Amino acid sequence: MTLRLALFDCDGTLVDGQAGVVGAMEAAFAGAGLPLPQRHLIRRAVGLSLPQAIRLLAPELPEDVRQELDRSYRDAFRAARESGQLVEPLYDGMAELVATLSQGGWLLGVATGKSRRGLDHCLAVHGLAAHFCTLQTADNHPSKPHPSMVDAALAESGADHAATVMIGDTQYDMAMAVNAGVRAIGVDWGYHTAQELREAGAEAVARDPAHLMELLS
Structure with a gap:
């Protein structure tokens, strides 16, 4: 068979899952004092692994800043999940x-x-x-x-x-x-x-x- x-x-x-992704990405960029990516662009990056999504949204940023955004995103997403706010x-x-x-x-x-x-x-x-x-x-x-x-x-x-x-x-x-x-x-x-x-x-x-x-x- x-x-x-x-x-x-x-x-x-x-x-x-767009609400959680958009919220965590906006929290990461805001925490770094960076302009927020447009939400429709964040949604279009869904599906890529996180480092690639951040690179797509902010190709001009140095690698160390993108790595910090990666960590901040993960922290924000985890916090939403653990607090029961993730939908x-x-x-x-x-x-x-x-x-x-x-x-x-x-x-x-x-x-x-x-x-x-x-x-x-x-x-x-x-x-x-x-x-x-x-x-x-x-x-x-x-x-x-x-x-x-x-x-x-x-x-x-x-x-x-x-x-x-x-x-x-x-x-x-x-x-x-x-x-x-x-x-x-x-x-x-x-x-x-x-x-x-x-x-x-x-x-x-x-x-x-x-x-x-x-x-x-």
């Missing part, structure tokens, strides 16, 4: 989709720019952790679109390239899938446009979770 693996991005695909709501229909795929014999995984601590918290809050057999995070891999997360998920799950699909909301997810040699399906409820997803390699873009289920069937 062929093992089928569906890899999900987290922020912008499973959950709407990362599931997109409507995603819990049902994950359960249906799991019950239907799919292996499920996550490939995300989040830290492992952040991902574990997110999945636990929503009661989804038991559905996923492989979790790949920014702690152990280069940033998307490098294929390392997908390669590790394939090795850990035992699935092969032809039976694996990467599902995400950004061009970084789609490019990672292309670089890894697996299928790429975009979702249009996240942070990049459907056109951008297709241009980055998406074979299709789901309008909603029901449509995504059709594309996976």
Whole structure:
């Protein structure tokens, strides 16, 4: 029997994590006395690992300042999580989709720019952790679109390239899938446009979770 693996991005695909990301990034820049990046630019950087996101938002800053922003962001995000102020709501229909795929014999995984601590918290809050057999995070891999997360998920799950699909909301997810040699399906409820997803390699873009289920069937 062929093992089928569906890899999900987290922020912008499973959950709407923009509020936490934007809040922590603004706190980091404000704490350093720097002008705040535009919020739509912060949202567009979601999906990249944190150092790459900061570099995209502030390419002119020296490396030591970017490293301080990295630390401040992590501190702000952790403080929000520990105080109960972090809100990362599931997109409507995603819990049902994950359960249906799991019950239907799919292996499920996550490939995300989040830290492992952040991902574990997110999945636990929503009661989804038991559905996923492989979790790949920014702690152990280069940033998307490098294929390392997908390669590790394939090795850990035992699935092969032809039976694996990467599902995400950004061009970084789609490019990672292309670089890894697996299928790429975009979702249009996240942070990049459907056109951008297709241009980055998406074979299709789901309008909603029901449509995504059709594309996976």
